[in-house]
Amino acid sequence: MSESKAKQEKQQLKRRQFLAIAWGASLAGLGGGLLASLFKFIQPVTAGGFGGIVRAGRVDEFPPGSVSHIKAGRFYLHRLEDGSFLALWQRCTHLGCSVPWVEGENQFHCPCHGSLFDLKGEVQGGPAPRPLDVFPVTITNGEVFVDTGRSMQRSRFEPDQTTQV
Ligand code: FES
Incomplete structure (x- = not known):
């Protein structure tokens, strides 16, 4: 494998890792928001x-x-x-x-x-x-x-x- 091909694959891997982390963070934020809404809904009384x-x-x-x-x-x-x-x-x-x-x-x-x-x-x-x-x-x-x-x-x-x- 050429050195430039290896460098390209390494960059693609980093991009995929970044996207996975960003996706996970979005899901965690959405889940947190839903939990906060649910908590607010059951709290007012x-x-x-x-x-x-x-x-x-x-x-x-x-x-x-x-x-x-x-x-x-x-x-x-x-x-x-x-x-x-x-x-x-x-x-x-x-x-x-x-x-x-x-x-x-x-x-x-x-x-x-x-x-x-x-x-x-x-x-x-x-x-x-x-x-x-x-x-x-x-x-x-x-x-x-x-x-x-x-x-x-x-x-x-x-x-x-x-x-x-
Ligand atoms: S505000 Fe005037 S008597 Fe109470």
Whole structure:
């Protein structure tokens, strides 16, 4: 075999190796992308933040009568005495300030202009024009999920705004 023929075959071999490596890398990238998409598809129910479905916790973590601030979802989860759940958006219905729950007052007290809301989010005083907005709650396998992408305005509290266990 001539020296130039051997050199040519060596170059062809290198080209084939390069193509094989490039092909393998493309497949690995495609597989990784598919796995990432699948992971994203199965994750939103368990790891969402505000604007999506937020896992608040296990049902038994919320005793009847309690108010829990779920910071990641920007809402308060109130478990009523009858065991049902109500998710209240922390945003004041006056001008949008974040409204803290004040344990000592047993109410939500907006620091901006003094609006007051009771445990069910109904206005007790101040300039707020309507109760705190609510988010839909679902219970799945003993876990509480809140859809923070679907806020609902209301003029007063109604029992059908709550979710039974
Ligand atoms: S923003 Fe809450 S009372 Fe004005």
